[in-house]
Amino acid sequence: MSVAHVDELDRIELADGFVWRPVRRHFGIxxxxxxxxxxxxxxxxxxxxxREEELGHEEIYLVLRGxxxxxxxxxxxxxxxxxxxxxxxxxxxxxxxxxxxxxxVLAMGxxxxxxxxxxxxxxxxxxxxxxxxxxxxxxxxxxEEALGEQPDHPALLYNLACMExxxxxxxxxxxxxxxxxxxxxxxxxxxxxxxxxxxxxxxPGFPA
Amino acid sequence: xxxxxEVLSIDELERYPSSSSYVLRPLRRRLGFRPFGxxxxxxxxxxxxxxxxxxxxxxxxxxxxxxxxxxSFTLGEETFDAPVGTLVHAPPGMLRAARAAQDGTTILALGxxxxxxxxxxxxxDFYVAHAHLRAGDPERGRAAYREAIAREPxxxxxxxxxxxFEALAGDRDAALAALQRALxxxxxxxxxxxxxxxxxxxxxxxxxxxxxxx
Numbered sequence: 163m164s165v166a167h168v169d170e171l172d173r174i175e176l177a178d179g180f181v182w183r184p185v186r187r188h189f190g191i192x193x194x195x196x197x198x199x200x201x202x203x204x205x206x207x208x209x210x211x212x213r214e215e216e217l218g219h220e221e222i223y224l225v226l227r228g229x230x231x232x233x234x235x236x237x238x239x240x241x242x243x244x245x246x247x248x249x250x251x252x253x254x255x256x257x258x259x260x261x262x263x264x265x266x267v268l269a270m271g272x273x274x275x276x277x278x279x280x281x282x283x284x285x286x287x288x289x290x291x292x293x294x295x296x297x298x299x300x301x302x303x304x305x306e307e308a309l310g311e312q313p314d315h316p317a318l319l320y321n322l323a324c325m326e327x328x329x330x331x332x333x334x335x336x337x338x339x340x341x342x343x344x345x346x347x348x349x350x351x352x353x354x355x356x357x358x359x360x361x362x363x364x365x366p367g368f369p370a
Numbered sequence: 371x372x373x374x375x376e377v378l379s380i381d382e383l384e385r386y387p388s389s390s391s392y393v394l395r396p397l398r399r400r401l402g403f404r405p406f407g408x409x410x411x412x413x414x415x416x417x418x419x420x421x422x423x424x425x426x427x428x429x430x431x432x433x434x435x436x437x438x439x440x441x442s443f444t445l446g447e448e449t450f451d452a453p454v455g456t457l458v459h460a461p462p463g464m465l466r467a468a469r470a471a472q473d474g475t476t477i478l479a480l481g482x483x484x485x486x487x488x489x490x491x492x493x494x495d496f497y498v499a500h501a502h503l504r505a506g507d508p509e510r511g512r513a514a515y516r517e518a519i520a521r522e523p524x525x526x527x528x529x530x531x532x533x534x535f536e537a538l539a540g541d542r543d544a545a546l547a548a549l550q551r552a553l554x555x556x557x558x559x560x561x562x563x564x565x566x567x568x569x570x571x572x573x574x575x576x577x578x579x580x581x582x583x584x
Contacts, residue, residue, distance in 0.1 A: 164458065168456075169455065192431070192485070193431050194480055222408065234377075245377070245379045245380075246379075248375060248376045248401045251375065253374070256375070272488075278406070278482065
């Protein structure tokens with residue numbers, strides 16, 4: 163599919179209240195990062211508050227319609243259609259709330275000097291509707307596809323383990339969780355508290 | 371505001387008319403954005419070109435986003451109306467073009483080659499250089515194209531395009547020096563273009579030109 167209107171893109175509501183409208187994934191774009199975002203309601207988050215330190219991305223946020231209040235590095239800017247924020251410094255916190263019902267923001271980003279790598283969070287976001295609907299096989303498949311490209315991505319492995327634990331694949335969940343922790347120790351503490359692992363927390367081999 | 375970020379409107383971008391009817395508003399160059407190509411193209415009057423008819427060489431894929439107006443878009447064999455909010459993905463090699471179906475039709479274009487680190491394309495600087503030249507300001511034009519040559523001093527294309535610019539600007543000595551440099555860098559490639567390039571016509575009666583292409 164080579165042509166789509168922004169209103170035809172999927173609407174994936176995320177926990178913080180913003181709605182991901184996947185552009186890159188819709189078209190299968192490999193060369194750059196591009197996505198659209200809307201809010202559940204006026205006043206809601208349209209760009210989540212975050213920094214880009216981990217990925218090292220430069221990002222441009224362009225308001226396509228409606229109005230949005232951006233907060234960047236503690237400063238507020240109210241922007242309308244055709245206005246944009248370019249965040250050069252990945253360490254700066256940025257986020258935006260929608261001021262209109264139909265506010266839509268296009269986010270474009272990538273890491274300078276390197277070929278574009280599809281961000282792992284896209285698969286995690288894409289799996290949300292399946293997970294919310296208890297369709298664990300579908301959620302697992304989305305993670306496995308992403309791991310095909312980034313097999314040692316700790317967050318993807320951890321999330322896959324979550325989906326597998328929820329979906330009753332106990333052994334797979336344990337193996338992927340162990341692998342995630344071996345790659346990045348920070349996931350051990352997360353796993354101890356994570357309700358996704360309730361079903362396997364008593365299993366031998368569950369990280370202590 | 372800090373140096374780490376910037377806020378602007380696309381209406382604040384420079385406006386560079388082409389030799390055809392489309393207008394470039396150079397977003398990437400203005401921001402110094404480095405991860406991939408991103409620019410704004412405008413057809414100011416109904417019927418104007420917005421995106422010139424072209425195919426992208428190599429593996430460059432592009433995404434076009436209609437920001438204002440309505441474009442009559444051609445992608446491959448198909449032509450269709452693209453109102454505000456339309457996204458058009460052009461895979462590498464596919465023919466693409468857009469005309470303004472309304473005054474002020476504005477399209478954002480993103481592009482890069484998958485699997486390769488993006489380098490700013492020299493065409494941006496030369497496009498800007500020629501726009502300054504057409505507007506009667508060759509010095510600003512020279513400043514623009516020298517940025518491209520400074521980035522890639524050993525690329526024959528930069529020297530060749532500098533020769534074209536200087537020939538059009540009427541600086542025959544500078545044009546011939548740049549042409550000599552282009553031929554030194556890659557004679558085979560440069561010679562492919564020299565014979566048919568009308569930008570160089572003002573040099574053809576100069577014996578030094580004949581000597582260079584002999």
